[in-house]
Amino acid sequence: MPEGVNRQWLLxxxxxxxxxxxDFRWSEAAVPEPGPGELLVRTIYLSLDPxxxxxxxAGPSYAPALQLGDVMVGxxxxxxxxxxxxxxxxxxxxxxxxxxxxYALSDGGNLRKxxxxxxxxxxxxxxxxxxxxxxxxxxxxxxxxKAGETVVVAAASGAxxxxxxxxxxxxxxxxxxxxxxxEKCRFVIEELGFDACIxxxxxxxxAALRAACPDGIDVYxxxxxxxxxxxxxxxxxxxxxxxxxxxxxxxxxxxxxxxPDRLPMYMRLALTHRVTTRGFIVWDYQDQYGEALxxxxxxxxxxxxxxxxxxxxxxxxxPKAFRGLLRGENFGKLSIRVSDDPAG
Amino acid sequence: MPEGVNRQWLLxxxxxxxxxxxDFRWSEAAVPEPGPGELLVRTIYLSLDPxxxxxxxAGPSYAPALQLGDVMVGxxxxxxxxxxxxxxxxxxxxxxxxxxxxYALSDGGNLRKxxxxxxxxxxxxxxxxxxxxxxxxxxxxxxxxKAGETVVVAAASGAxxxxxxxxxxxxxxxxxxxxxxxEKCRFVIEELGFDACIxxxxxxxxAALRAACPDGIDVYxxxxxxxxxxxxxxxxxxxxxxxxxxxxxxxxxxxxxxxPDRLPMYMRLALTHRVTTRGFIVWDYQDQYGEALxxxxxxxxxxxxxxxxxxxxxxxxxPKAFRGLLRGENFGKLSIRVSDDPAG
Numbered sequence: 014m015p016e017g018v019n020r021q022w023l024l025x026x027x028x029x030x031x032x033x034x035x036d037f038r039w040s041e042a043a044v045p046e047p048g049p050g051e052l053l054v055r056t057i058y059l060s061l062d063p064x065x066x067x068x069x070x071a072g073p074s075y076a077p078a079l080q081l082g083d084v085m086v087g088x089x090x091x092x093x094x095x096x097x098x099x100x101x102x103x104x105x106x107x108x109x110x111x112x113x114x115x116y117a118l119s120d121g122g123n124l125r126k127x128x129x130x131x132x133x134x135x136x137x138x139x140x141x142x143x144x145x146x147x148x149x150x151x152x153x154x155x156x157x158x159k160a161g162e163t164v165v166v167a168a169a170s171g172a173x174x175x176x177x178x179x180x181x182x183x184x185x186x187x188x189x190x191x192x193x194x195x196e197k198c199r200f201v202i203e204e205l206g207f208d209a210c211i212x213x214x215x216x217x218x219x220a221a222l223r224a225a226c227p228d229g230i231d232v233y234x235x236x237x238x239x240x241x242x243x244x245x246x247x248x249x250x251x252x253x254x255x256x257x258x259x260x261x262x263x264x265x266x267x268x269x270x271x272x273p274d275r276l277p278m279y280m281r282l283a284l285t286h287r288v289t290t291r292g293f294i295v296w297d298y299q300d301q302y303g304e305a306l307x308x309x310x311x312x313x314x315x316x317x318x319x320x321x322x323x324x325x326x327x328x329x330x331x332p333k334a335f336r337g338l339l340r341g342e343n344f345g346k347l348s349i350r351v352s353d354d355p356a357g
Numbered sequence: 358m359p360e361g362v363n364r365q366w367l368l369x370x371x372x373x374x375x376x377x378x379x380d381f382r383w384s385e386a387a388v389p390e391p392g393p394g395e396l397l398v399r400t401i402y403l404s405l406d407p408x409x410x411x412x413x414x415a416g417p418s419y420a421p422a423l424q425l426g427d428v429m430v431g432x433x434x435x436x437x438x439x440x441x442x443x444x445x446x447x448x449x450x451x452x453x454x455x456x457x458x459x460y461a462l463s464d465g466g467n468l469r470k471x472x473x474x475x476x477x478x479x480x481x482x483x484x485x486x487x488x489x490x491x492x493x494x495x496x497x498x499x500x501x502x503k504a505g506e507t508v509v510v511a512a513a514s515g516a517x518x519x520x521x522x523x524x525x526x527x528x529x530x531x532x533x534x535x536x537x538x539x540e541k542c543r544f545v546i547e548e549l550g551f552d553a554c555i556x557x558x559x560x561x562x563x564a565a566l567r568a569a570c571p572d573g574i575d576v577y578x579x580x581x582x583x584x585x586x587x588x589x590x591x592x593x594x595x596x597x598x599x600x601x602x603x604x605x606x607x608x609x610x611x612x613x614x615x616x617p618d619r620l621p622m623y624m625r626l627a628l629t630h631r632v633t634t635r636g637f638i639v640w641d642y643q644d645q646y647g648e649a650l651x652x653x654x655x656x657x658x659x660x661x662x663x664x665x666x667x668x669x670x671x672x673x674x675x676p677k678a679f680r681g682l683l684r685g686e687n688f689g690k691l692s693i694r695v696s697d698d699p700a701g
Contacts, residue, residue, distance in 0.1 A: 238621055257628045272616015277582055279620050284601045284636035292628035
């Protein structure tokens with residue numbers, strides 16, 4: 014039975030706009046002991062993802078809001094360190110919503126076992142985890158890309174965007190990414206194999222995106238909002254599909270942007286161009302998780318699906334790294350290494 | 358061969374905002390003669406529909422814009438008065454886009470034959486024509502109403518809205534209409550059988566709509582935009598569907614409404630509530646036209662689908678009636694009686 018301290022990050026205050034240090038509180042608790050049917054896991058890789066910003070707000074989203082004083086929500090790859098649950102053995106690697114902390118108790122219901130044969134266990138937070146399955150299910154169910162079409166995705170070097178564009182390529186589409194900075198754009202084209210990648214900091218961003226999409230846009234996988242969405246709108250083709258996965262550009266908004274009100278324009282565009290817009294979260298397609306992981310790991314193994322990780326050491330650095338994520342400072346799937354990876 | 362004059366309404370100028378008298382020009386031309394393979398039809402009922410406002414603009418919509426000097430576009434029920442086309446005989450009743458005029462030539466490709474056994478021929482402009490099929494295909498393909506759900510539609514006494522709500526009822530849904538004025542609301546509830554109908558002129562409109570939708574809104578059939586859409590947004594349930602059929606409240610807009618910009622809010626709602634928004638026009642479902650007419654006429658005959666017509670006499674009154682349509686002044690499906698109905 015492990016002894017010592019369970020370090021945790023708690024929600025201290027609801028952020029106004031961008032989260033501040035004082036919105037998080039460091040806490041040190043005793044390591045809990047599993048009761049009958051329970052198991053204790055120790056966090057190895059804590060995943061940091063944009064959706065967490067929404068969970069810090071009071072308003073309802075697709076999941077209940079965190080309460081003040083709760084451990085910050087988050088998925089993580091962990092190792093089972095004690096088990097009184099027959100479904101799990103000490104040493105198993107698992108993934109689930111165990112939070113920003115060293116240790117967590119579980120009855121097993123919120124955990125999936127990670128098969129280390131599929132890839133490095135850190136990828137269970139990324140390409141072979143929630144972000145990869147999000148890209149897979151949203152693109153294939155809602156985006157429905159067909160060979161020869163153009164798929165556009167922002168945050169293209171990120172955990173979800175990178176997979177969206179590469180699946181687009183696998184399906185025979187033209188994949189156009191948007192990313193922040195020349196280095197990320199180079200990576201997206203040269204390493205991930207996108208057909209083009211536009212830097213959203215480019216003053217001529219709108220014109221560059223248009224030039225990169227000579228046949229318009231058939232699928233826009235929406236995970237950022239803001240200026241990228243604005244530039245995409247006039248390029249949408251008739252019968253375009255817009256899976257809405259996230260709106261990171263607006264997560265820190267405390268009030269709607271100033272006018273004019275473009276909502277009527279968008280609805281009219283939806284009508285004249287018969288655009289389908291549909292929001293989703295990965296759990297809407299829970300029954301496809303196994304199939305998605307199987308396809309994704311096959312593509313990783315045969316070299317058609319590349320990924321990049323951005324791993325920051327130390328649980329104490331989670332709030333800072335999370336703030337950087339919301340500003341686009343990470344480069345690849347962001348995780349915090351909380352304890353040693355047994356394989357590496 | 359008929360002699361005399363072919364009276365026509367031409368597009369004289371592109372409207373700025375609400376169309377004015379001077380945007381239309383009356384013209385009197387010779388009645389044309391059909392060449393080989395052609396037929397000549399005489400208009401009986403000219404249909405007036407909101408989409409026509411969009412066709413008067415210069416910008417591209419789902420159909421090419423009218424050119425200045427063109428005969429105003431419009432569907433109509435007509436009688437074949439001369440035919441050199443083996444598919445049509447003198448006396449046949451047909452429906453098609455023959456325009457705001459007494460006579461039109463056709464090669465038959467833009468016409469469908471109207472079966473007078475299905476119902477009064479005027480209904481080929483309404484419940485057994487484009488508006489009815491629009492309601493049917495948009496509601497069933499995109500709205501996908503399930504028993505026990507709540508379907509909301511505006512312009513509920515109009516040609517499309519009336520059919521949407523009644524099909525919702527046939528499918529076992531709660532049907533809530535929105536209409537302008539107590540008389541229309543009474544008609545929608547008492548004659549059309551909706552569960553509720555809210556007057557959008559009511560100062561407490563938002564609260565009244567909320568009270569009429571105690572379980573939220575699962576399908577919002579969007580055909581008006583404006584204040585109704587605003588009131589619907591906070592009531593949308595998770596996995597709600599929004600078929601976008603029209604935005605009549607905005608057809609006369611010459612600039613976007615003032616801010617704040619609610620487009621990011623809408624996209625975020627799409628995400629958190631996994632709302633599907635999809636624009637459509639009836640021609641997207643052209644292959645379902647026959648099935649739709651068959652179902653609709655069956656429901657009319659067995660009394661489950663009621664309709665109301667608002668028929669104005671005289672082609673000369675078309676611009677005035679059209680302007681009234683855009684202001685919601687008609688009560689039921691609006692047609693102009695251009696010449697005598699042989700059956701009535």
